[in-house]
Amino acid sequence: MYVAVKGGEQAIASAHRWLADRRRGDRERAELEVAQIGDQLRLAVDRVMSEASLYDPELAALAFKQASGDLTEAVFLLRAYRTTLPRLAVSEPLDTAGMRIERRISATYKDIPGGQILGPTYDYTHRLLDFLQLAGAEVPPAETRDDVTDAEPCPQILALLNDEGLVEQAIDDGREPMDITRDPPDYPMGRAARLQMLARGDEGYLLALGYSTQRGYGRNHPFAGEIRQGQVEVEIHVEEWDETICVGEIALSECQMINQFGGSREAAPQFTRGYGLAFGHNERKTMAMALVDRALRAEELGEPISGPAQQAEFVLAHADSVDASGFVSHLKLPHYVDFQSELDLLRRLRREHAARQAELADAHEAVKPPSEES
Amino acid sequence: MTRTSRGARQRLLALSSRQHIEAHWGALGRLPDHRCLRGPETGMAMLKGRIGATGNAFHLGEMTLTRASVALDDGTVGHGWVRGRDHRHAELIALADAVAQHAAWQEALETRVLAPLADELAARQRRDAATAAATRVDFFTLVRGE
Numbered sequence: 001m002y003v004a005v006k007g008g009e010q011a012i013a014s015a016h017r018w019l020a021d022r023r024r025g026d027r028e029r030a031e032l033e034v035a036q037i038g039d040q041l042r043l044a045v046d047r048v049m050s051e052a053s054l055y056d057p058e059l060a061a062l063a064f065k066q067a068s069g070d071l072t073e074a075v076f077l078l079r080a081y082r083t084t085l086p087r088l089a090v091s092e093p094l095d096t097a098g099m100r101i102e103r104r105i106s107a108t109y110k111d112i113p114g115g116q117i118l119g120p121t122y123d124y125t126h127r128l129l130d131f132l133q134l135a136g137a138e139v140p141p142a143e144t145r146d147d148v149t150d151a152e153p154c155p156q157i158l159a160l161l162n163d164e165g166l167v168e169q170a171i172d173d174g175r176e177p178m179d180i181t182r183d184p185p186d187y188p189m190g191r192a193a194r195l196q197m198l199a200r201g202d203e204g205y206l207l208a209l210g211y212s213t214q215r216g217y218g219r220n221h222p223f224a225g226e227i228r229q230g231q232v233e234v235e236i237h238v239e240e241w242d243e244t245i246c247v248g249e250i251a252l253s254e255c256q257m258i259n260q261f262g263g264s265r266e267a268a269p270q271f272t273r274g275y276g277l278a279f280g281h282n283e284r285k286t287m288a289m290a291l292v293d294r295a296l297r298a299e300e301l302g303e304p305i306s307g308p309a310q311q312a313e314f315v316l317a318h319a320d321s322v323d324a325s326g327f328v329s330h331l332k333l334p335h336y337v338d339f340q341s342e343l344d345l346l347r348r349l350r351r352e353h354a355a356r357q358a359e360l361a362d363a364h365e366a367v368k369p370p371s372e373e374s
Numbered sequence: 375m376t377r378t379s380r381g382a383r384q385r386l387l388a389l390s391s392r393q394h395i396e397a398h399w400g401a402l403g404r405l406p407d408h409r410c411l412r413g414p415e416t417g418m419a420m421l422k423g424r425i426g427a428t429g430n431a432f433h434l435g436e437m438t439l440t441r442a443s444v445a446l447d448d449g450t451v452g453h454g455w456v457r458g459r460d461h462r463h464a465e466l467i468a469l470a471d472a473v474a475q476h477a478a479w480q481e482a483l484e485t486r487v488l489a490p491l492a493d494e495l496a497a498r499q500r501r502d503a504a505t506a507a508a509t510r511v512d513f514f515t516l517v518r519g520e
């Protein structure tokens with residue numbers, strides 16, 4: 001027999017009202033505006049866009065506000081919104097070599113065309129709390145270099161430094177990539193589909209996996225060959241004009257990792273590569289992504305699979321925070337009937353156990369030698 | 375007078391903010407009436423990256439995209455696309471596309487709207503480049519001993 005039980009509507013409504021009240025906070029203070037979040041908490045916004053797999057800074061800021069700053073919940077909100085929109089176009093591949101550079105560094109070559117540009121980075125800060133911010137001190141505007149009238153070209157370093165063939169090259173053979181939002185993932189999975197899954201993967205999870213490769217679980221000795229951040233124009237092909245047109249710009253972060261050698265009897269040893277690309281300013285994410293991308297190439301490069309980060313199905317099937325938090329969170333839902341059946345089962349097992357123990361005790365009693373009389 | 379190509383105009387207007395476009399739009403005076411043929415409607419574009427920046431394409435993720443198509447009174451059709459969800463922005467781009475097909479409006483569009491917007495875009499990009507350049511590292515070598 002199954003008896004459906006209803007209830008809790010009033011409790012749920014009141015809980016949500018309390019949630020909204022908590023989110024609003026002290027009414028004596030101005031309410032946080034979505035535009036302020038987009039402007040002043042932009043790294044949170046970038047992370048939400050990246051993991052939700054939808055570039056829209058305003059909506060990501062709204063999701064962040066609505067989720068009271070819970071990034072995983074905000075990602076869920078934006079990902080859910082994504083399902084309500086039709087797909088109007090597929091872009092041309094983004095040209096990161098043509099990026100308007102805000103930051104561009106290389107840990108492998110000091111002198112590079114275009115130079116090392118630090119951009120608005122937390123690197124080299126002292127990680128000391130800045131109590132002036134608590135006091136609301138004025139912030140001076142960014143400096144500019146007035147002798148610069150145009151951005152110096154910043155070519156992709158790894159493509160540039162290949163005269164000796166020391167670095168593996170990434171060449172387009174025109175193959176159309178799989179789209180995991182249209183075709184269910186299947187293993188083994190090609191690198192393009194793996195990168196799509198990693199690009200929306202949870203940053204903390206990818207960071208831990210990337211770190212594990214550095215600590216020896218699938219070691220591949222990486223160098224940050226080039227990291228760049230900036231604005232890239234988006235182009236789509238439109239049927240109306242039969243022409244490829246620019247529809248705007250987006251901020252991107254890219255990491256080109258150089259790793260230790262691959263080679264075979266035919267091919268001379270050369271550096272191999274891992275790649276990371278993400279929406280917004282998401283440097284740590286792209287570095288972790290590049291480490292994991294490289295680790296997942298173990299089979300292709302004939303390396304032993306010894307660490308968790310090299311196991312594609314394990315890594316990819318657990319990378320999405322919407323999937324993961326959904327399945328973990330469902331444990332909170334009423335499982336009264338499930339649990340009742342487990343209780344019944346457990347009681348039966350214990351009765352059987354007790355009966356067996358009693359039988360054993362009886363048998364033991366029967367064979368026991370007569371005890372000495374005291 | 376220079377004539378901006380259709381693609382270059384679409385790019386300029388898509389890279390300019392709607393507020394900037396509207397600030398100059400009034401200088402066109404009274405425009406012919408128009409109606410929307412399609413949209414403005416918001417959807418998404420799937421964005422592709424390249425493995426290692428130069429290799430095979432992969433799907434990076436999506437972005438919001440709005441498109442609009444308008445027709446002027448005389449039937450001239452214009453199209454516009456812009457990243458994001460701003461319907462008015464897409465409609466203005468489509469309207470500019472339609473208006474640009476009329477000799478009477480084309481010159482005013484060039485000089486009163488596109489030219490100042492191109493200047494503003496160039497100034498903004500120059501400022502960004504100059505800000506980034508201020509964070510460029512100048513290496514120097516410390517020589518020890520004689």
